[in-house]
Amino acid sequence: MKDAFLFGAATASHQVEGGTHNDWTKWENKNAERLAAAAKKQHLVAPWEPYLLAKPLHPLRKENYISGRACDHYSRFREDFDIAKSLAHTAHRFSIEWSRVEPEEGRFNTKEIDHYKEVVRALRERGMEPFVTLWHYTLPVWLAEKGGVQNKDFPRYLARYGGIMAAAFGEKVKFWVTVNEPQIYSSHAYLAGRYPPQKRNLFLAWRSLRQCVRAHRLTYRAIKAANPSAMIGTAENFTYFDAVTGIANNILKFIGERLWNTYLIHHARGSLDFIGINYYFRSRIHGWYGRNENIRVNDLGWEIFPEGIYHVLMALKKYNLPVYITENGIADARDAQRETFLREHLAWVRKALRDGADVRGYFHWSLLDNFEWDKGFWPCFGLVHVDYGTLKRTVRPSALAYKEIIETWDKA
Numbered sequence: 001m002k003d004a005f006l007f008g009a010a011t012a013s014h015q016v017e018g019g020t021h022n023d024w025t026k027w028e029n030k031n032a033e034r035l036a037a038a039a040k041k042q043h044l045v046a047p048w049e050p051y052l053l054a055k056p057l058h059p060l061r062k063e064n065y066i067s068g069r070a071c072d073h074y075s076r077f078r079e080d081f082d083i084a085k086s087l088a089h090t091a092h093r094f095s096i097e098w099s100r101v102e103p104e105e106g107r108f109n110t111k112e113i114d115h116y117k118e119v120v121r122a123l124r125e126r127g128m129e130p131f132v133t134l135w136h137y138t139l140p141v142w143l144a145e146k147g148g149v150q151n152k153d154f155p156r157y158l159a160r161y162g163g164i165m166a167a168a169f170g171e172k173v174k175f176w177v178t179v180n181e182p183q184i185y186s187s188h189a190y191l192a193g194r195y196p197p198q199k200r201n202l203f204l205a206w207r208s209l210r211q212c213v214r215a216h217r218l219t220y221r222a223i224k225a226a227n228p229s230a231m232i233g234t235a236e237n238f239t240y241f242d243a244v245t246g247i248a249n250n251i252l253k254f255i256g257e258r259l260w261n262t263y264l265i266h267h268a269r270g271s272l273d274f275i276g277i278n279y280y281f282r283s284r285i286h287g288w289y290g291r292n293e294n295i296r297v298n299d300l301g302w303e304i305f306p307e308g309i310y311h312v313l314m315a316l317k318k319y320n321l322p323v324y325i326t327e328n329g330i331a332d333a334r335d336a337q338r339e340t341f342l343r344e345h346l347a348w349v350r351k352a353l354r355d356g357a358d359v360r361g362y363f364h365w366s367l368l369d370n371f372e373w374d375k376g377f378w379p380c381f382g383l384v385h386v387d388y389g390t391l392k393r394t395v396r397p398s399a400l401a402y403k404e405i406i407e408t409w410d411k412a
């Protein structure tokens with residue numbers, strides 16, 4: 001019998017747990033003031049609405065950029081999983097905070113490993129399949145100080161940590177994501193100068209991507225050695241490159257797809273049991289640079305283009321691997337567009353399924369409002385609203401619409 005399509009939401013440790021100590025924590029403390037000041041300048045042109053500025057954590061406040069206790073998901077994971085279960089989720093994607101389990105090089109903290117065992121147990125008790133990400137952008141301080149991803153031994157470090165985690169969880173965890181969005185990480189940290197260590201160097205960006213491929217391949221082997229029945233993939237950021245017309249535009253589209261979307265998939269063939277995709281928007285190739293129509297945008301100004309998910313799923317058919325949508329979501333503080341966003345994207349997913357794409361699950365980004373990296377807390381991606389003052393969780397109406405979609409998926 002075919003396994004049921006999995007439905008759930010995703011989070012990442014640094015964005016929700018609170019109390020982390022890693023390269024990002026250090027960077028935030030150094031950069032919060034600068035980010036708030038830069039936001040002030042951009043304000044002249046930014047599409048921020050007064051309702052965003054009325055929130056306690058808004059783009060112009062320094063506090064917005066410090067992750068601090070975040071959603072305190074580290075202590076409240078059971079409560080959060082109760083909510084996910086009440087919303088009919090059957091799976092959940094989360095990441096292990098590497099800096100917690102290996103705070104010093106080669107010294108693994110059993111107490112923290114036990115914490116994540118509890119997290120997995122809590123999911124299983126609620127009938128949710130865990131999807132575990134090993135590395136979602138943040139690095140232990142010792143590793144960042146040794147050059148992070150650029151250190152020649154980075155692949156070995158990730159593989160050692162992955163092997164230890166796979167051995168600790170055993171059969172309890174089947175699905176593993178080794179690396180989250182190597183393209184975003186490499187380009188933001190080493191080319192755009194946005195994420196730590198804030199370099200602008202094409203060679204380093206390229207090297208970072210290569211290192212991620214190597215790290216994935218080695219980690220794949222380490223996880224398999226500990227758990228031969230594990231299913232292992234990555235979560236790739238997928239843009240739908242939409243070429244308008246003309247040979248030149250189509251060449252650019254090809255390059256975009258090959259270099260951005262499928263670089264790792266291509267180079268890690270033989271070390272992938274599934275493909276994970278994070279789909280947020282399209283990039284319309286029109287002349288040298290993509291100009292989107294931007295008729296419908298989210299709070300961050302990203303174009304909403306549901307049809308794009310269909311095209312990226314169809315393009316993956318040639319790899320003959322199961323596909324999981326490991327992220328897809330919208331920054332929408334007022335919850336004005338999320339329900340339609342969900343309905344439309346999932347309708348295109350269904351069409352892709354009918355047209356032969358082997359899609360097996362969908363994780364909405366995110367379960368909770370959370371810390372959106374260099375943008376801080378103000379963008380609200382959560383199915384569940386978090387009041388950062390009281391930490392109270394409130395289920396948004398769109399989360400109930402998602403619940404209804406999940407419950408009627410097989411009947412439709």
Ligand code: BGC
Pocket residue numbers: 012015180181184237278327365372373
């Ligand atoms: C990342 C998340 C992030 C989300 C929204 C993805 O690129 O994996 O960490 O919060 O997009 O920007």
